[in-house]
Amino acid sequence: xxxxxxxxxxxxxxxxxxxxxxxxxxxxxxxxxxxxxxxxxxxxxxxxxxxxxxxxxxxxxxxxxxxxxxxxxxxxxxxxxxxxxxxxxxxxxxxxxxxxxxxxxxxxxxxxxxxxxxxxxxxxxxxxxxxxxxxxxxxxxxxxxxxxxxxxxxxxxxxxxxxxxxxxxxxxxxxxxxxxxxxxxxxxxxxxxxxxxxxxxxxxxxxxxxxxxxxxxxxxxxxxxxxxxxxxxxxxxxxxxxxxxxxxxxxxxxxxxxxxxxxxxxxxxxxxxxxxxxxxxxxxxxxxxxxxxxxxxxxxxxxxxxxxxxxxx
Amino acid sequence: xxxxxxxxxxxxxxxxxxxxxxxxxxxxxxxxxxxxxxxxxxxxxxxxxxxxxxxxxxxxxxxxxxxxxxxxxxxxxxxxxxxxxxxxxxxxxxxxxxxxxxxxxxxxxxxxxxxxxxxxxxxxxxxxxxxxxxxxxxxxxxxxxxxxxxxxxxxxxxxxxxxxxxxxxxxxxxxxxxxxxxxxxxxxxxxxxxxxxxxxxxxxxxxxxxxxxxxxxxxxxxxxxxxxxxxxxxxxxxxxxxxxxxxxxxxxxxxxxxx
Amino acid sequence: xxxxxxxxxxxxxxxxxxxxxxxxxxxxxxxxxxxxxxxxxxxxxxxxxxxxxxxxxxxxxxxxxxxxxxxxxxxxxxxxxxxxxxxxxxxxxxxxxxxxxxxxxxxxxxxxxxxxxxxxxxxxxxxxxxxxxxxxxxxxxxxxxxxxxxxxxxxxxxxxxxxxxxxxxxxxxxxxxxxxxxxxxxxxxxxxxxxxxxxxxxxxxxxxxxxxxxxxxxxxxxxxxxxxxxxxxxxxxxxxxxxxxxxxxxxxxxxxxxxxxxxxxxxxxxxxx
Numbered sequence: 001x002x003x004x005x006x007x008x009x010x011x012x013x014x015x016x017x018x019x020x021x022x023x024x025x026x027x028x029x030x031x032x033x034x035x036x037x038x039x040x041x042x043x044x045x046x047x048x049x050x051x052x053x054x055x056x057x058x059x060x061x062x063x064x065x066x067x068x069x070x071x072x073x074x075x076x077x078x079x080x081x082x083x084x085x086x087x088x089x090x091x092x093x094x095x096x097x098x099x100x101x102x103x104x105x106x107x108x109x110x111x112x113x114x115x116x117x118x119x120x121x122x123x124x125x126x127x128x129x130x131x132x133x134x135x136x137x138x139x140x141x142x143x144x145x146x147x148x149x150x151x152x153x154x155x156x157x158x159x160x161x162x163x164x165x166x167x168x169x170x171x172x173x174x175x176x177x178x179x180x181x182x183x184x185x186x187x188x189x190x191x192x193x194x195x196x197x198x199x200x201x202x203x204x205x206x207x208x209x210x211x212x213x214x215x216x217x218x219x220x221x222x223x224x225x226x227x228x229x230x231x232x233x234x235x236x237x238x239x240x241x242x243x244x245x246x247x248x249x250x251x252x253x254x255x256x257x258x259x260x261x262x263x264x265x266x267x268x269x270x271x272x273x274x275x276x277x278x279x280x281x282x283x284x285x286x287x288x289x290x291x292x293x294x295x296x297x298x299x300x301x302x303x304x305x306x307x308x309x310x311x312x313x
Numbered sequence: 314x315x316x317x318x319x320x321x322x323x324x325x326x327x328x329x330x331x332x333x334x335x336x337x338x339x340x341x342x343x344x345x346x347x348x349x350x351x352x353x354x355x356x357x358x359x360x361x362x363x364x365x366x367x368x369x370x371x372x373x374x375x376x377x378x379x380x381x382x383x384x385x386x387x388x389x390x391x392x393x394x395x396x397x398x399x400x401x402x403x404x405x406x407x408x409x410x411x412x413x414x415x416x417x418x419x420x421x422x423x424x425x426x427x428x429x430x431x432x433x434x435x436x437x438x439x440x441x442x443x444x445x446x447x448x449x450x451x452x453x454x455x456x457x458x459x460x461x462x463x464x465x466x467x468x469x470x471x472x473x474x475x476x477x478x479x480x481x482x483x484x485x486x487x488x489x490x491x492x493x494x495x496x497x498x499x500x501x502x503x504x505x506x507x508x509x510x511x512x513x514x515x516x517x518x519x520x521x522x523x524x525x526x527x528x529x530x531x532x533x534x535x536x537x538x539x540x541x542x543x544x545x546x547x548x549x550x551x552x553x554x555x556x557x558x559x560x561x562x563x564x565x566x567x568x569x570x571x572x
Numbered sequence: 573x574x575x576x577x578x579x580x581x582x583x584x585x586x587x588x589x590x591x592x593x594x595x596x597x598x599x600x601x602x603x604x605x606x607x608x609x610x611x612x613x614x615x616x617x618x619x620x621x622x623x624x625x626x627x628x629x630x631x632x633x634x635x636x637x638x639x640x641x642x643x644x645x646x647x648x649x650x651x652x653x654x655x656x657x658x659x660x661x662x663x664x665x666x667x668x669x670x671x672x673x674x675x676x677x678x679x680x681x682x683x684x685x686x687x688x689x690x691x692x693x694x695x696x697x698x699x700x701x702x703x704x705x706x707x708x709x710x711x712x713x714x715x716x717x718x719x720x721x722x723x724x725x726x727x728x729x730x731x732x733x734x735x736x737x738x739x740x741x742x743x744x745x746x747x748x749x750x751x752x753x754x755x756x757x758x759x760x761x762x763x764x765x766x767x768x769x770x771x772x773x774x775x776x777x778x779x780x781x782x783x784x785x786x787x788x789x790x791x792x793x794x795x796x797x798x799x800x801x802x803x804x805x806x807x808x809x810x811x812x813x814x815x816x817x818x819x820x821x822x823x824x825x826x827x828x829x830x831x832x833x834x835x836x837x838x839x840x841x842x843x844x845x
Contacts, residue, residue: 015678140826144766144818146773149793149811156800206409212365213404214424214473215397224423225412247685251774266778269693277693288681304414304457 012289019285020075023278024068080279085271090279094261098283100170101253101260104183105245107176111184112191119188120195124203125222135192142189147248151182151255168257179256183248187241194237195230202229231302239295243288314381315340316481316513317362322375324357324366324537331357331370332537339481339513346516346528346545348560354537355517356405359483362515363400364392380480398428401474405485407467411458418454421473428477443472447502464495471502478510485517496520500527521561525549533557576827583820590636601630601787610803622792622806623799632809635787640817642699642782643768646706647761654711655757658718663726663741663749669719676712684709688771692780702781706771710764717760721753759828766821773814789814 074080080090123132155178158164165177202208203226211221250262257263261280268276315338322335332354339345347355360366362377362384377384379400384392396402404410411420421440425431431439437454444453447468458466467487474482482503488496504527507514518524524531525545532542533556541554552558605625613620619628661672679687691705725731726749734748735741773790775781782788784795789810796806 015681018678140819140822141815144815144822146770146790146793146811146814146818148774148777148790149814152793152797152800152807153811156804160801206404206406207412209365209406210404210410210470211412211420211423212393213363213396213402213410215393215395215427216423217393217427220423220427225415228414229412243683244685247683247689250685250689251778254778265689265693269689270779277690281690284686285682288683292681302414304459 012293015289016282016286019282020072021068023281024071075282080282081275083268083276084273085268085276090275093264093276094279094283097259097261097264100258101246101249101262104176104179104249104253104258104260105242107180108183108187108245108249111180112188115185115188116191116195119192121199121227123192123196124199127200132196135196139189139192142186145186145189147182147186148251148255150186151178151252154178154182155255170259175256175258179252179258182255183245183252186248187245190241191237195234198230198233199226202226205229228302232299235295235298235302239291242291246284246287315378316380317515318378319358319362320376320378322358322361322377323373324354324361324370325373326370330537332361332534334538335375335534336539337515337532337542339515341513342507342511343529344507344514344516344527345530345532346518346524347532347534348518348521348524349534349540350560353534355534356485358534359402359485359515359517362481362483363396363402364389365396365402394428397424397474397479398477399479400481400483401477401479403467403470403474403482403484403487405489407470407487408463408490410470411466411473413457413459416455416457417461417469421469421476424473425476439476440472443476444469446475447472448498464491464499467491467495467499468502471499475506478512480512482506482512482514483517484514486519487516488523489519496523503527521549533560576824576831579820579824579827583824586817586820587640590633590640593633594630594637597627597630597633601626601634602785603627604785610799610806612803613805619809620803620805622795622803624795628806628809631787631792632789632813635789635792635810636813636817638782638786639769639772639789639814642703643765643772646703646710646768646772647765649703649707650710650764651714651757651761653707654714655718657711658715658753659722659750661715662719662722665723672715672719676716679709679712680716685771685774688775689778689780692775697780697783699782699786702772702775705775706768710768713760713764714757717756718753721756722749725749725752755832759825759832762821762828763825764821766818766825769814769818769821 078091082088083090083093086093119131119135123135126132158178159166166172166175169175205226207225207229208221211225212218246262249260250266252258253260253262254266261283265276265280267273268280317337317339319335319337322332323330324332335354335358337345337347337358347358349355357366357370361372362379364384366372372385379395384395387395411417418437418440421443422436425436425439429436440454441451444451449465449468449472453461453465453469458469461469471487484503487503488499491499500523503514506512514527516524516528528545530543531545531548533540533548533554535556540556541548541552548557549561552561603626605621607625609621609623609625611617611621611625617627617629619632622628622631657672661669687709688705691708692701695701695704731748772781772788773793776788776790777794779791779794782791784791792810793807796803796808796810800807
């Protein structure tokens with residue numbers, strides 16, 4: 001376990017290093033002049049002199065290798081410079097907005113599981129009956145709906161026509177409802193079928209008949225044996241899809257003017273705020289790696305076979 | 314009194330009849346063997362006894378009586394109560410019969426909890442006793458099924474089955490995938506059990522040597538219907554039907570000397 | 573199989589409609605006419621007009637060309653990059669393969685939307701950049717699929733014997749190894765049509781894709797949003813259009829997948845008696 005953890009950590013560091021390289025190259029190769037971007041954002045007319053001074057200040061007149069080393073040394077200290085837009089340290093801007101996005105992600109997961117788990121379970125236990133058929137239709141339709149369209153429709157329906165929930169900003173629990181529904185429902189559509197098929201597969205396992213032959217109750221078999229057996233593929237899927245959740249939240253935050261990381265990054269992109277974009281890349285990379293590691297650990301915990309390698313096949 | 318009595322049993326599925334007009338009885342302390350080719354309906358019949366048929370198969374006619382009571386008139390819950398306690402199974406897929414990621418002790422404990430009200434200490438004792446009876450070391454209690462060999466898994470299944478002292482054992486190919494040593498030992502344990510508890514045994518097997526050695530009666534089944542049935546001695550030494558003769562001829566080592 | 577065939581035909585039919593219909597459009601999708609803005613459906617404007625007085629119907633159809641067309645181009649490009657790389661990595665094996673796996677692992681770790689957004693962010697808005705960004709995300713999946721399939725097949729006996737009898741590598745790859753990969757590839761690619769359409773729409777919606785005034789369904793959703801009260805059609809219709817095509821792609825992919833599984837099951841049939 002120690003060496004495994006050590007290896008993981010090493011891969012993690014390597015990955016972050018690679019990220020720094022990529023984002024550095026990306027910024028350098030991107031069209032547009034960094035100095036011009038910074039100054040023009042202020043909407044101030046600049047002279048060439050001022051440009052040169054700024055360039056020197058930003059260290060952009062030094063050779064590329066030196067720039068990279070500078071970049072790397074600041075990178076290690078998590079210093080990504082200041083945002084072109086707000087002139088505040090990037091790290092700080094990102095960290096202040098993370099909790100909001102995190103909160104939205106959690107509530108969306110809550111919606112996702114609250115819809116997909118019961119439907120998926122019921123469909124697996126009563127296949128081919130009407131709930132199963134209906135959920136199949138809903139799932140395919142839900143997977144085809146653009147999430148932002150759903151968001152817009154929800155706003156129109158439950159915020160404008162029928163003022164139940166706020167459609168913008170944040171502050172109260174109610175502000176989370178519509179965005180979470182938007183994110184959660186579109187993902188739930190995909191999950192219902194995945195949960196269903198995973199459970200169906202588990203239900204056909206030999207040990208189910210074995211437990212039944214010993215007189216164990218069906219409820220117990222389902223919840224303690226079957227569900228646990230399905231957990232591995234579901235958790236793996238979940239780890240992969242947290243990524244989609246984070247990606248989807250970018251668009252959703254924009255629609256609902258929800259002050260999270262996603263909305264901030266989109267603004268940064270529109271304003272060519274490269275430091276923020278860089279910082280975002282690195283933070284996202286770190287978070288996703290973390291989630292993957294967590295997923296692996298959880299799968300290992302549930303699955304003793306992976307833990308105790310001395311098992312017989 | 315007979316422990317198990319099957320009369321006129323017919324199992325049907327969408328594809329047609331799996332078993333037709335089947336009859337069999339197992340007496341106290343007796344072992345009745347059911348032999349036939351793959352797909353002849355042996356396993357289905359055994360599953361029907363314990364209400365374990367897949368949803369695509371139904372009992373369309375006949376009756377199954379256990380200790381005099383008709384099983385078919387009982388509710389699902391009542392039949393579930395019988396399983397594991399009075400009617401015990403050793404399934405064909407014994408390797409997968411236990412959930413791989415839950416320790417053995419816990420699963421046997423689960424079975425006990427489903428059927429009795431013993432407290433934890435007594436349950437553990439009961440399980441350890443069962444493990445001992447099947448010649449398994451105590452430490453198996455904490456092991457996971459995937460850590461065991463085929464022979465050990467078979468014994469665990471046996472231990473799970475005999476814990477609650479069932480009246481009827483249904484064994485589907487208990488030794489087919491085992492090596493000779495393990496097979497002999499398992500059968501010896503089962504045979505001892507029969508002597509000690511006077512339970513009834515329904516033995517489904519390909520292995521005619523075991524049938525010859527342990528079964529009191531034999532029923533030959535082909536494509537869901539009985540070919541012939543009677544005491545082992547008679548059937549194996551002087552089979553009346555052609556099919557039976559062919560079945561026996563396929564096992565060259567089997568030689569019954571007419572007594 | 574019939575259902576799959578029907579769906580595929582239907583899909584291509586819709587494509588044809590999108591390609592051919594613009595020829596019948598009288599209205600210019602780009603022509604702004606503020607006096608005519610937000611009109612309800614009429615003979616002149618079959619679906620009414622949007623916030624800038626442009627004909628919705630023609631914007632819808634031209635937008636379809638853009639949205640669906642771009643997605644197909646992206647799909648083909650991704651396959652064009654992914655398949656050769658996959659073949660190379662899978663067939664050559666060894667160090668090349670390991671490098672490929674490592675690099676693609678790091679790429680795949682990132683959720684596809686985020687990578688696409690970041691890439692368009694770095695490259696700037698515009699169709700070409702959009703295509704580059706999405707291709708960069710999609711090609712890896714295809715490459716890995718092809719590679720995995722090749723690796724599974726290439727060690728089989730019949731391949732060895734073919735090689736020993738001097739069958740040239742190219743022939744081997746194309747005729748023997750690819751077919752297995754191909755069927756899986758078709759399923760994934762079909763499902764991806766829908767996913768790519770959604771990506772294009774999402775990116776264009778936030779302004780990172782096709783730029784106005786080019787009609788594109790996602791961007792039209794953005795444009796129509798402000799006027800939802802007065803002229804709901806402007807926002808509803810593009811959404812429905814997106815949904816229809818993505819739905820088609822999902823249904824086709826599902827059917828193809830079922831067909832694949834049925835074929836595989838047929839090969840592995842064994843008795844459980």
